[in-house]
Amino acid sequence: MTPAVVAVVAAGWAAAVVGLGWSFRPAPRRVRALAPSRGPTPQSAPPRTGPLEQLGAFILRRVGARPAVPDPVVARRAGAAAALGLAFLPVVPAAALPAAVVAWALPAVRDRRAGRRRVAAIAADLPDVVDLLVLAVGSGLTVHLALARVTARASGPLADELDRVMAEVALGRRLSDALDGLPARAGEATRPLVGALVASERYGAPLVAGLERLSDEVRRDRRRRAEEAARKVPVKLLFPLVACTLPAFGLLTVAPLVASAVRSLRL
Numbered sequence: 001m002t003p004a005v006v007a008v009v010a011a012g013w014a015a016a017v018v019g020l021g022w023s024f025r026p027a028p029r030r031v032r033a034l035a036p037s038r039g040p041t042p043q044s045a046p047p048r049t050g051p052l053e054q055l056g057a058f059i060l061r062r063v064g065a066r067p068a069v070p071d072p073v074v075a076r077r078a079g080a081a082a083a084l085g086l087a088f089l090p091v092v093p094a095a096a097l098p099a100a101v102v103a104w105a106l107p108a109v110r111d112r113r114a115g116r117r118r119v120a121a122i123a124a125d126l127p128d129v130v131d132l133l134v135l136a137v138g139s140g141l142t143v144h145l146a147l148a149r150v151t152a153r154a155s156g157p158l159a160d161e162l163d164r165v166m167a168e169v170a171l172g173r174r175l176s177d178a179l180d181g182l183p184a185r186a187g188e189a190t191r192p193l194v195g196a197l198v199a200s201e202r203y204g205a206p207l208v209a210g211l212e213r214l215s216d217e218v219r220r221d222r223r224r225r226a227e228e229a230a231r232k233v234p235v236k237l238l239f240p241l242v243a244c245t246l247p248a249f250g251l252l253t254v255a256p257l258v259a260s261a262v263r264s265l266r267l
Contacts, residue, residue, distance in 0.1 A: 055079035077107050118157055119187035125156040126189055127222055130215045133193075138208050143201050144175055161186045176201045192217070 053072055056079030085100030132154055136146035151163045161182055168178040176198045183191045192214055200207040 055082055077104050122158045122186045123189040125158040127218045129154055129158050130218055134211045143197055
């Protein structure tokens with residue numbers, strides 16, 4: 001590249017970075033102080049769309065994607081892929097397509113990883129929540145009151161999901177119907193607990209004995225997962241051991257021998 005082309009590319013790159021940074025800048029402190037911290041968003045206010053969403057929606061409409069108004073998440077991914085590909089095109093043309101593919105796939109991979117971590121956190125919280133339910137039901141509370149007490153005392157993602165269930169019940173939905181949607185959001189690990197609660201709510205099945213058995217099962221399952229994670233530690237440590245320790249060991253032991261051998265051959 002000639003110096004003029006390099007200067008033009010650098011100026012365009014700087015302008016793109018400054019423009020994106022300016023569009024995503026946070027609101028001033030005085031504006032954030034005047035804005036309410038909580039409360040419903042006015043229905044008349046249109047959703048804010050950034051330049052990436054606008055670019056992605058334009059590209060999706062041009063290629064004939066359905067529906068006519070694309071999903072904002074999909075539009076943002078398409079806009080990020082197009083922006084990164086266009087940024088790499090004048091500098092490293094061969095890396096434009098891989099960069100666009102990475103920009104398109106990275107949000108989906110990040111969301112999938114966050115979902116797996118959330119499901120794992122819910123499974124880890126399950127034994128404590130079951131123990132609290134055993135105490136609440138054993139003291140004579142109904143399923144509804146026991147869930148209300150547990151959501152008031154417990155913390156974590158599973159308690160948040162149970163709080164959502166109680167919020168649906170407060171709006172008039174039956175407790176058993178609200179509990180039926182919990183495994184779809186919180187993972188299959190919560191299905192035995194939901195089954196026991198729904199059976200007690202709908203058919204009056206005894207709950208304390210079932211919850212005690214479930215408590216033992218989920219604690220054994222959590223111990224098994226902990227042991228499995230402990231067995232994976234040596235495998236995970238293999239890469240840093242080889243990449244960091246082995247070169248240093250080679251420099252300390254083999255490099256002096258090689259240097260002395262080369263010096264003796266020169267003499």
